[in-house]
Amino acid sequence: SQQGEEDPQALSIQEGENATMNCSYKTSINNLQWYRQNSGRGLVHLILIRSNEREKHSGRLRVTLDTSKKSSSLLITASRAADTASYFCATEHSGAGSYQLTFGKGTKLSVIP
Amino acid sequence: NAGVMQNPRHLVRRRGQEARLRCSPMKGHSHVYWYRQLPEEGLKFMVYLQKENIIDESGMPKERFSAEFPKEGPSILRIQQVVRGDSAAYFCASSPPSGPTYEQYFGPGTRLTVT
Numbered sequence: 001s002q003q004g005e006e007d008p009q010a011l012s013i014q015e016g017e018n019a020t021m022n023c024s025y026k027t028s029i030n031n032l033q034w035y036r037q038n039s040g041r042g043l044v045h046l047i048l049i050r051s052n053e054r055e056k057h058s059g060r061l062r063v064t065l066d067t068s069k070k071s072s073s074l075l076i077t078a079s080r081a082a083d084t085a086s087y088f089c090a091t092e093h094s095g096a097g098s099y100q101l102t103f104g105k106g107t108k109l110s111v112i113p
Numbered sequence: 114n115a116g117v118m119q120n121p122r123h124l125v126r127r128r129g130q131e132a133r134l135r136c137s138p139m140k141g142h143s144h145v146y147w148y149r150q151l152p153e154e155g156l157k158f159m160v161y162l163q164k165e166n167i168i169d170e171s172g173m174p175k176e177r178f179s180a181e182f183p184k185e186g187p188s189i190l191r192i193q194q195v196v197r198g199d200s201a202a203y204f205c206a207s208s209p210p211s212g213p214t215y216e217q218y219f220g221p222g223t224r225l226t227v228t
Contacts, residue, residue: 034217042204042221043156088155099146099208100169101217103155 005104006089012110019076021107023089024069030092032065033101034074036085046074051094081112083087115140117207117220118187125226132192132199134223138207145188147180150202162188174188195227 148156206217223228
């Protein structure tokens with residue numbers, strides 16, 4: 001089973017709207033991280049939330065973590081065309097091999113001007 | 114402070130040739146990780162190295178793939194006798210020698226195309 005699955009697979013919104021992406025995982029984690037990837041480019045680290053944290057903010061980004069449901073959400077407020085990218089959650093699971101990041105397949109966000 | 118550097122950014126190889134991908138971690142980082150991304154997929158862990166040591170290569174294919182991180186110089190991911198299925202983006206990440214919870218900083222990736 002895949003750790004860190006994002007939902008939806010694709011999302012299209014108008015500029016100015018909010019975008020919400022969800023991530024579910026299956027095993028215990030040390031932390032969960034969100035990354036952005038523009039088409040054909042590298043990954044940009046957005047935010048890290050530790051397993052003992054419930055919510056974190058960074059600019060227009062808001063991340064929540066519910067360890068009882070093994071899920072996280074990323075909210076981008078007041079979206080801009082420049083937010084168009086793929087967004088990945090990555091989990092660092094606890095225990096042996098805990099340094100490995102396990103990525104989902106990502107959510108493709110399109111923000112229409 | 115320069116970020117993680119990878120080169121080349123694009124690499125084209127014919128089937129059967131060798132591919133060598135290089136990664137220079139961020140200054141002060143002693144941990145390097147290699148990931149592979151197939152089209153429309155997320156990144157998959159391949160190998161974790163510290164200077165002169167392979168810590169975990171559980172994500173590496175058993176044959177044709179090898180990685181090193183020498184005392185001096187960049188980390189190298191080497192793919193021998195490439196096949197079309199090796200076509201992917203290969204990302205390197207680095208992290209500082211602290212833990213247990215830390216960010217991994219990713220390079221821009223090397224896009225390998227096998228023709």
